Amino acid sequence: MTPEDIKLIVALCRQRAGLNIDPARTYLIESRLAPLARREAYGSVSELIAGLRARREEPLIWALVEAMTSSETAFFRDRKPFHLFRDEILPTLTRLRGPEPIRIWSAGCSTGQEAYSLAMIAEAGVGLEPGARIEIYGSDLSERALEKAQAGLYNQFEVQRGLPIRMLVDYFEKVDDSWRLSPRIRQRVRWRRINLAADLSAVGRFDVIFCRNVLSAMDPATRPRVLEGLAAALPADGFLVLGEGESPLGLTDAYRPISGRGGLFARNPAHRVAA
Amino acid sequence: MKTCLLVDDSRVIRKVARRILEDLGFEVAEASDGLEALAWCRAAMPDVILLDWNMPVMNGLDFLRQLRTEPGGDAPKVVFCTVESEPVRIREALAAGACEYIMKPFDGDIIQAKFVEAGLASEESLAA
Numbered sequence: 001m002t003p004e005d006i007k008l009i010v011a012l013c014r015q016r017a018g019l020n021i022d023p024a025r026t027y028l029i030e031s032r033l034a035p036l037a038r039r040e041a042y043g044s045v046s047e048l049i050a051g052l053r054a055r056r057e058e059p060l061i062w063a064l065v066e067a068m069t070s071s072e073t074a075f076f077r078d079r080k081p082f083h084l085f086r087d088e089i090l091p092t093l094t095r096l097r098g099p100e101p102i103r104i105w106s107a108g109c110s111t112g113q114e115a116y117s118l119a120m121i122a123e124a125g126v127g128l129e130p131g132a133r134i135e136i137y138g139s140d141l142s143e144r145a146l147e148k149a150q151a152g153l154y155n156q157f158e159v160q161r162g163l164p165i166r167m168l169v170d171y172f173e174k175v176d177d178s179w180r181l182s183p184r185i186r187q188r189v190r191w192r193r194i195n196l197a198a199d200l201s202a203v204g205r206f207d208v209i210f211c212r213n214v215l216s217a218m219d220p221a222t223r224p225r226v227l228e229g230l231a232a233a234l235p236a237d238g239f240l241v242l243g244e245g246e247s248p249l250g251l252t253d254a255y256r257p258i259s260g261r262g263g264l265f266a267r268n269p270a271h272r273v274a275a
Numbered sequence: 276m277k278t279c280l281l282v283d284d285s286r287v288i289r290k291v292a293r294r295i296l297e298d299l300g301f302e303v304a305e306a307s308d309g310l311e312a313l314a315w316c317r318a319a320m321p322d323v324i325l326l327d328w329n330m331p332v333m334n335g336l337d338f339l340r341q342l343r344t345e346p347g348g349d350a351p352k353v354v355f356c357t358v359e360s361e362p363v364r365i366r367e368a369l370a371a372g373a374c375e376y377i378m379k380p381f382d383g384d385i386i387q388a389k390f391v392e393a394g395l396a397s398e399e400s401l402a403a
Contacts, residue, residue: 169366
């Protein structure tokens with residue numbers, strides 16, 4: 001790749017999806033784009049970029065941007081947010097909402113482990129009112145990540161990172177050397193491609209949004225806009241869950257932190273959501 | 276320091292697992308089959324047992340069932356570490372009193388994650 005190639009990649013990622021790609025990390029760029037180059041029958045990443053310059057085709061541009069997103073995720077990643085969800089958020093919301101459905105959004109879900117972790121908690125239903133309805137939605141920029149999420153099929157390494165063994169035997173079926181989420185868990189989650197850097201006004205309403213380790217991969221200028229877009233999708237008593245070390249403070253006044261609950265944020269009543 | 280009894284008939288596996296367990300802060304003892312492990316437990320009950328299934332003399336499941344009938348044998352947390360990966364086998368191990376279960380091949384990340392799951396290691400040690 002030439003410096004011009006890298007400049008083009010960085011610019012496309014920023015413009016299309018608000019992604020912050022460090023141009024110095026050529027190895028990372030190379031390793032994320034190499035599989036795409038192979039799939040598109042180019043001999044190398046350089047040839048892929050040359051092809052992109054020659055024919056500025058939208059599907060290829062998007063395939064490139066999507067390939068540059070991080071797919072790093074795990075079942076019950078960081079544990080604490082899921083304990084919070086199970087022990088506090090879900091019991092509170094099911095009491096407040098009664099028979100009304102509670103809508104949970106895993107934003108930037110990658111290959112689906114976060115959304116399925118939430119679905120397993122909902123399925124176990126510990127401490128929940130009978131008749132509580134919990135709807136779970138997973139979204140990602142990457143079509144390929146969503147395809148894997150939808151299939152619900154994980155390898156032995158993936159199911160041993162963060163997933164308690166009891167949940168593996170209760171909620172998965174073994175298929176050859178892989179493990180597939182059982183239909184009753186898969187049916188709990190709906191998948192959708194959403195670009196968080198685009199207009200979020202039509203995404204609908206969600207009571208809880210998990211958006212972890214997504215903002216930190218974004219361009220600083222995009223972060224406030226994404227946070228405000230997510231705030232507009234939350235009701236006054238909704239919650240936002242961010243990743244470790246992520247915070248809306250200093251970026252927008254749309255949220256207030258909940259003390260003693262790291263990573264958990266509520267809507268700030270003083271903030272007026274733009275129409 | 277917490278003690279972990281490492282039970283596996285493969286010397287190579289024991290060598291690899293020992294290093295990971297020591298990095299997690301355990302004092303490690305080794306046994307190469309269930310009977311040897313039982314002798315260890317009768318002398319000094321460990322806090323944790325990392326247990327292979329298929330071994331000569333006495334296999335891991337028979338060892339676990341015997342252990343749970345011994346005085347003080349309820350105390351150790353037992354984590355299986357085996358090539359057995361059929362759900363029916365895993366359920367059998369859990370019913371016999373295993374608290375976590377690792378399917379081989381494993382690496383340091385998996386052992387750490389499973390030990391955190393079983394309350395045997397802190398998440399901080401994961402980052403180390």
